[in-house]
Amino acid sequence: MALRTSSEKEKSDEQHLLPYKDDYGKDEVHTVFAQRKHPSLAVYLLIVLPWLALIVLSGWVGDQYRNRHRASSIFPNLLYSPANDAIRYEKRLFHAGEGDDITQYQGYPSPELDRRWLDLYRCTFITQIIPREMAQKLENKTTIYPYDPQRRYTIQLDVFHQLHCLNLIRKAVSPDYYKPQDPGPDGEDKLLGFHHISHCIDLIRQSLTCHSDVTPLVFQWNEAEQMREPITKIYHTCRDFGAIQEWAKERAVHPNLTYYKEKRIWNDPLDPSTWVGNYHGEK
Ligand SMILES: *[C@@H]1O[C@H](CO)[C@@H](O)[C@H](O)[C@H]1NC(C)=O
Ligand SMILES: *[C@@H]1O[C@H](CO)[C@@H](O)[C@H](O)[C@H]1NC(C)=O
Numbered sequence: 333m334a335l336r337t338s339s340e341k342e343k344s345d346e347q348h349l350l351p352y353k354d355d356y357g358k359d360e361v362h363t364v365f366a367q368r369k370h371p372s373l374a375v376y377l378l379i380v381l382p383w384l385a386l387i388v389l390s391g392w393v394g395d396q397y398r399n400r401h402r403a404s405s406i407f408p409n410l411l412y413s414p415a416n417d418a419i420r421y422e423k424r425l426f427h428a429g430e431g432d433d434i435t436q437y438q439g440y441p442s443p444e445l446d447r448r449w450l451d452l453y454r455c456t457f458i459t460q461i462i463p464r465e466m467a468q469k470l471e472n473k474t475t476i477y478p479y480d481p482q483r484r485y486t487i488q489l490d491v492f493h494q495l496h497c498l499n500l501i502r503k504a505v506s507p508d509y510y511k512p513q514d515p516g517p518d519g520e521d522k523l524l525g526f527h528h529i530s531h532c533i534d535l536i537r538q539s540l541t542c543h544s545d546v547t548p549l550v551f552q553w554n555e556a557e558q559m560r561e562p563i564t565k566i567y568h569t570c571r572d573f574g575a576i577q578e579w580a581k582e583r584a585v586h587p588n589l590t591y592y593k594e595k596r597i598w599n600d601p602l603d604p605s606t607w608v609g610n611y612h613g614e615k
Pocket of ligand 1: 471472
């Protein structure tokens with residue numbers, strides 16, 4: 333009974349659609365084209381409307397396609413990021429990171445190694461600026477860049493902060509080469525001291541579990557060792573890091589470090605706690 337009701341409903345839904353098609357029946361078209369002496373507005377509408385409909389429809393289909401593409405990506409964006417549009421996915425072969433398959437980010441400390449690590453985030457680390465329309469979509473408030481006449485807003489993509497942190501962990505394991513040189517009030521180095529490194533390790537722990545890479549490692553027989561071993565030189569689904577880096581570089585500003593302490597910016601339309609005088613969020 334319930335089944336029949338629902339299939340009846342479907343049928344009536346379809347029937348509801350069919351007559352709608354018939355509304356554009358030939359008779360009506362004929363009538364209009366028959367009185368062609370003075371082409372009326374209706375004629376133009378009849379010609380233009382289907383094209384308009386087609387344009388609107390193709391826009392809608394495009395959106396649907398993009399949304400589906402996004403939703404089926406391995407890591408859908410539940411939150412807004414101004415860099416969401418820069419995300420591309422690609423297959424990337426990981427390196428084993430040992431034996432003869434090491435990367436250029438490994439090895440003993442050297443100025444060259446430092447440069448390579450810094451290149452991962454050098455141009456992107458401190459801040460990107462984004463317009464207000466983007467800033468107001470963020471989950472948390474941010475602040476206006478103090479030196480920008482257009483009063484754009486500052487953000488930093490976390491991947492670069494995380495890379496900076498990982499670089500400090502790398503340095504912290506070579507204390508003879510990277511001597512702590514910036515002690516805070518507690519005597520600990522502000523960057524390489526225990527508490528900052530602990531912050532960095534935990535940031536990376538949160539990011540790893542957040543992204544939960546489910547690429548399956550495989551086990552293969554090693555003839556020489558006569559044992560089964562996990563294989564890490566395999567493909568992963570990755571975000572195109574270069575594309576994210578480009579996005580960030582295009583919007584980067586490189587303030588001196590006084591930027592952090594630069595005076596507070598008042599009357600930010602997105603932050604009522606900065607409103608002074610008679611200002612109430614006007615542009
Ligand atoms: C950022 O937003 C989230 C969710 O609204 C909130 O839980 C969190 O406390 C905010 N962070 C700060 C520093 O306000
Ligand atoms: C920092 O940079 C800004 C913008 O270029 C400049 O106005 C300011 O004077 C600089 N501050 C210092 C201490 O160099």
